[in-house]
Amino acid sequence: MSDDLFTEPDDMFQDRREAGRVLARLLEHYRGRPDVVVLGLPRGGVPVAYEIATALGAPLDVFLVRKLGVPGREELAMGAIASGGAIVLxxxxxxxxxISQWAIRAAADRxxxxxxxxxxTYRQGRPALDLDGKTVIVVDDGLATGASMRAALQALRRHRPSRTVVAVPTAPESAYRDFARLTDELVCAVTPPYFFAVGQSYRDFTQTTDEEVRSLLRSAIRSRPATAS
Structure with missing residues (x-):
């Protein structure tokens, strides 16, 4: 956690791209390493991850996680499911x-x-990156309950990375403490003293679209050879 970049409680990121550039500076020690892969959690984590991958000269991919909403109250998470079928409840x-087991299974299937x-939709026929033995930096636009990131970390174990790093622009102190124990390294730029929602740390928190995710993934593929060289 950095105290030099953001020192006042009301400090905010302009948008997700600026948040990614801030995190990239905090992840500078991974620049140019051939074993590093950056994964963005769609959709909001991808613009953040794009800036990190570009700055570090690392490949970018998506790692999908979906919230499991409470029946009739879908905005409330009863868990999450990640690529590969890992479920956190x-x-x-x-x-x-x-909530019944039937309702949980129905939500997980859906x-x-x-x-x-x-x-x-996002990869458009491109295979997922190989994560075996890699240092994987997992990026989202913030942590609230942390259910999505927990599901991602659980699913990532099946891919046998050598190291996992969670990088988020903002999180409450409680989530910061939890994830510091769940991953090899946690990088978080700000922990607001009164945390209500991820969006409170952004001036522009416009929803990321599917097309923006596709565009950023294509751009990362095109730009990486020049960055790496």
Whole structure:
């Protein structure tokens, strides 16, 4: 966590791209390393990850995670599912609301299909990057409950990376402490003293579109040879 870049509680990023440039400076020690791969969690994590990958000269890919919404209250996460089928459940919410195993399976099946659709949409036939033995920097535009990032980290274990680094522009102190124990390295630019939502750390928090994700992935592929050289 950096105290020199953001010292006041009301400091905000202009947008996700600026947040990515801030994180890139905090990840400078990974610049030019051939074992580094940057993964953005779509959609909002991809513009952040693009700036990091560009600055570090590293390849960029997506790693998909979908929230499992409580039936009838889909904005409330009862868990998340990630590429490869890894599921993380919020047992507290499930128990408190009495959510059935059938409802959980139905949500996981539905969101699993959406994961497949989005992978096809974003990669457009390109294979996923090989993560075996790599240092993987996993990027989102912020942590709130952390369910999506937890699912991503659990799913990533199946790919046998040598090291996982979580990089986010903003997170509450509680999530910062949790993820500092869950990953090899956590890089977070700001931890607001009163955290209500990820968007409070941005002046422009416009929703990232599927087309923007596709465009950034294509741009990363085109620009990397020149950056790497």
């Amino acid at each position: 919020n047992e507290d919410i499930i128990g408190r609301l009495g 969101e699993g299909q959406e994961l497949i659709r989005r992978e096809e």
